[in-house]
Structure formats: C-alpha cells, structure tokens
Amino acid sequence: MKRIGIAIMAAFVMSAALPAFAADMTKEEKNQCLLASKGCTDEVDSIQQKIGKLNKEIKKGKRVYTDEEIRKLEQKLKEANDLLDDLLKGHK
Template identity: 60%
Template sequence: MKRIALIVMAGFLALGSVPTYAADMGMGTKDECLLISKNCKNEVDSIQQKIAKLQGEINKGGKVYTADELKKLHDKLKEANDILDELNKPGH
C-alpha cells in the first residue's frame, strides 16, 4: 500500500513540474542563437525571419534580458535591417 501511495505522489510531483517547464520554453527564455550564436545547429533563417525573431526577443524586454543583452539584440536588428535595405536597393 505504501508503494502505491509513493508512486501516486511521485506522479503528482511530476505533473506539477510540467507547467514550470512549459513556461520556461516560452516568454521566459532567451534565444541564445540570436544573442550569442549558441545552440544554432539547424537554424537557417531568411533575413526577414531573423528580423522578426529579433523583434520578438526585444519585445520580451527586461523580464528576460539584461540591458546589455537588449543592446546587443538592438544592434543585431539594426544590422539585419541595414542588410535588408541594401538588398532592396535598385540595381541588386
């Protein structure tokens, strides 16, 4: 009987950790690939996709990123927008 009770309690504990894990996968996580080019194995984005991702990460703001990290993201966004502007110039 004790064994069954322990198994049931362990199951409830495991279920209780799922929402916390799910929350970490959303708004509360940093995109290390965009920030420091880490964990980018299979990511190949168009310049437009990269701009959208950068804007999304910047929108997370100070809840997720430090001021220095936000500055880096803003700098990368400016660079990506400059590249897109250059590509959209007539003659290219």
Template identity: 55%
Template sequence: MKRIALVVMAGFLAIGSVPAYAADTGGKDECLLISKNCKNEVDSIQQKIKKLQVEIKKGNKVYTTDELKKLHSKLQEANQVLEDLNKPGH
C-alpha cells in the same frame, strides 16, 4: 561584386538566426543572442528580423541591458542588409 558581398553577408547573418531549443535558458533565444544551441536550419532575413523584434519585446524580464543592446544591434544590422538587398540595381 557588390551583390555577391551582400549575399554572403546575408548568409552570415542568417547562419545564427534559427531558434534555440535549450531547455534552461530562462526564455532567452541563445541562437539569436550568441549563436548557441542552433539547429542546422537557416531563417530568411525577414524571419530573423521578426524573431529579433519578438525577443526585444520581452525586455528586461528576460534579457539584461547588455543583451538587449546586442539584440538591438543585430536588428539594425539585419534591417540594413534587407534595405541593401532591396535597393534598385541589385
């Protein structure tokens, strides 16, 4: 049951993790930030973590302080899901 819950949670995290293709976002990945302008493709947890790290590195040149906090929070959440999925017994 716990494994099913983790898989479902990973699925929800992955739903909003595909790249954004909007033309006028100022370099922001709106899909990662607010699940807007997403295609029907889904990234793995590892791909989402990498994309979040890349976006966070853009810093205040692209994102506001609040947006960066949101990205950091999503990164922590994705890392926790990956850690939970990699625990022995799953």
C-alpha cells in the same frame, strides 16, 4: 556587382543566426544563438524571419533580458535591417 555578391553571401550567413529546432535547445543555447550567433546548428531563416524573431525577443524586455543583452539584440536587428536595405537597393 561585387558588392551585391558580398551582400548576398552575408545574407546567407546571417540567415543561419536563429534556431529552427528551438524545441531541442536549452534556454541558454537559445540565448547564445540569438545574442552571439553561437551554437546555432541546423537553422535557416530568411532575413525577414530573423528581423521578426529579434523584434519579438526585444519586446520581452527586462523581464527576460539584461540591458546589455537588449542592446546586443537591438544591434543585431539594426544589422539585419541594414543588410535587407542594402539587398533591396541592389534590385532597383
């Protein structure tokens, strides 16, 4: 039960990792929010939404991101997928 509670809290924290008000953010702020979860104010996304956005950004590839940034995005995607898997295991 404690593990499920921690997973739910982690999901809530991670749900605030991508901007809801992206139109008001500069490109650099969007990148920092996506890559480092910094400067992500006023955003609330579900884990599934975050996974979708990360996949979309990863598909942009080297025309937009450096190799290091792509690795960071892929790591964040893995973490989000792992968290979702953990949450879904708790419901079985």
